[in-house]
Amino acid sequence: MRPSFLSEPVRVRVPATSANLGPGFDTLGLALALYDDVSARVVPAGCRVEIAGQGAGELPTDDGHLVVRAMRAAFEALGGQPSGLAVECVNRIPQARGLGSSSAAIVAGVTLARALVVDGEERFDDAAVLRLAADLEGHPDNVAPCLLGGFTIAWSEPGVGARARRLPVAPEVRPTVLVPDERGLTSVARAALPAVVPHADAARNAGRAALLVHALTTEPALLFAATEDRLHQGYRAPGMPATADVLAGLRAAGVAAVVSGAGPTVLALTSIPDEHLPGMGWAVQRLVVDVAGARVDRGRLGHAERDPVAAGRKS
Numbered sequence: 303m304r305p306s307f308l309s310e311p312v313r314v315r316v317p318a319t320s321a322n323l324g325p326g327f328d329t330l331g332l333a334l335a336l337y338d339d340v341s342a343r344v345v346p347a348g349c350r351v352e353i354a355g356q357g358a359g360e361l362p363t364d365d366g367h368l369v370v371r372a373m374r375a376a377f378e379a380l381g382g383q384p385s386g387l388a389v390e391c392v393n394r395i396p397q398a399r400g401l402g403s404s405s406a407a408i409v410a411g412v413t414l415a416r417a418l419v420v421d422g423e424e425r426f427d428d429a430a431v432l433r434l435a436a437d438l439e440g441h442p443d444n445v446a447p448c449l450l451g452g453f454t455i456a457w458s459e460p461g462v463g464a465r466a467r468r469l470p471v472a473p474e475v476r477p478t479v480l481v482p483d484e485r486g487l488t489s490v491a492r493a494a495l496p497a498v499v500p501h502a503d504a505a506r507n508a509g510r511a512a513l514l515v516h517a518l519t520t521e522p523a524l525l526f527a528a529t530e531d532r533l534h535q536g537y538r539a540p541g542m543p544a545t546a547d548v549l550a551g552l553r554a555a556g557v558a559a560v561v562s563g564a565g566p567t568v569l570a571l572t573s574i575p576d577e578h579l580p581g582m583g584w585a586v587q588r589l590v591v592d593v594a595g596a597r598v599d600r601g602r603l604g605h606a607e608r609d610p611v612a613a614g615r616k617s
């Protein structure tokens with residue numbers, strides 16, 4: 303049955319995420335307290351997107367915008383499209399850097415669409431939101447922590463789709479992201495991966511991924527050993543040499559560092575001695591783990607959220 307739509311705006315705050323965490327390729331992910339805020343309302347006709355912060359002046363401002371594409375896919379699943387849409391984005395998550403910006407946009411779109419439908423949650427439960435968002439993204443490892451917060455294990459089952467579980471993170475875990483000026487698209491980084499890997503590498507990664515679950519939740523002292531990867535970082539290194547250099551330097555110094563998502567950002571899960579921080583061309587952000595995931599609220603963005611600088615000062 304065709305849905306009824308709310309007349310008031312809804313908004314959602316979505317966290318950045320770091321996927322893979324070293325050996326957990328396409329499976330493990332961590333939500334980080336760095337957010338995009340997106341609000342949307344149904345209007346009589348058309349589609350208009352306003353963007354402040356990351357991507358302003360670059361991203362499409364019509365139906366081609368990723369948030370709107372995700373909203374359209376969710377409305378289809380919910381039973382029908384609204385007359386028109388107005389969307390406002392305040393983006394703080396660096397885009398095309400390995401911090402889950404595309405998943406954040408997709409999760410924002412799917413959750414906003416559901417929230418704009420009067421009985422949206424009855425038509426489309428949380429498991430369906432995860433499945434659709436993961437389908438749109440192509441893999442579930444960023445989408446799961448973006449939706450659920452915290453540290454997540456995500457997987458896909460034939461005939462079912464994406465599923466996920468969230469686990470508690472040990473309080474000692476303090477992520478730092480080293481974000482380079484240069485961008486890198488996930489699609490390009492995925493194309494660098496081989497179709498087949500040596501059995502010994504696959505076996506080693508399986509062991510490290512299992513250990514990483516224990517290290518992140520219970521015994522952070524094991525994070526260095528637990529973050530070793532043989533499945534993706536080495537194959538991607540020639541496409542992001544500066545990232546590979548920074549990563550090698552940090553690991554030589556005993557820091558539990560990994561490539562964040564498909565790169566080129568580096569994520570460190572243990573503290574970085576000052577002399578090992580990269581210089582020009584890199585932004586260093588010490589973050590905490592987000593434990594809330596995507597949060598939907600009624601109403602348009604408030605003043606502080608519409609102004610990314612003011613919002614940055616507040617947090």
Ligand SMILES: Nc1ncnc2c1ncn2[C@@H]1O[C@H](COP(=O)(O)OP(=O)(O)OP(=O)(O)O)[C@@H](O)[C@H]1O
Nearest residue numbers: 368397398399400401402403404407487488563564
């Ligand atoms: N907030 C946003 N609004 C609209 N489109 C976005 C937004 N964020 C990202 N995108 C789109 O997604 C692209 C980046 O996606 P990509 O998957 O390559 O990187 P990422 O999600 O930032 O990193 P990773 O998947 O490695 O964590 C951008 O170039 C842009 O086209």
Ligand SMILES: N[C@@H](CCO)C(=O)O
Nearest residue numbers: 321327328488563564
């Ligand atoms: N698992 C994904 C994360 C980035 O979207 C990859 O490494 O390609």
